[in-house]
Amino acid sequence: MSILPCRKCNGEGRIFKSKYGGNDPDVWDSGECEDCKGSGSQVCEARSCNDLAVAFNDDGEALCEDCLAEWASEEFGAQP
Structure with a gap:
């Protein structure tokens, strides 16, 4: 069986936040995902x-x- 990607970071292991809010594509890396501890796995x-x-x-x-x-x-x- 394959491992599920983390729900919070979508398997990235990092959290990206919008600089201007909404659906703005200009994002910045706000750090390691707290849920998966940066592994990207659920x-x-x-x-x-x-x-x-x-x-x-x-x-x-x-x-x-x-x-x-x-x-x-x-x-x-x-x-x-």
Whole structure:
């Protein structure tokens, strides 16, 4: 499975802000993305495990492989 890009920085690892607001294309680098710590990869949002996310659940939470398997077994009643 491929790793999801960070939602906040769109996988850039950096946050770019508009100099003049709105949809102005003239932007500046305002620093490292706080959510992904500059990696550009989405982090799992379940159980605070901080592994890299590979999919979303029905509620829109990003999940790593282990949390995805756990969620699927709970959601669909599958036995491990």
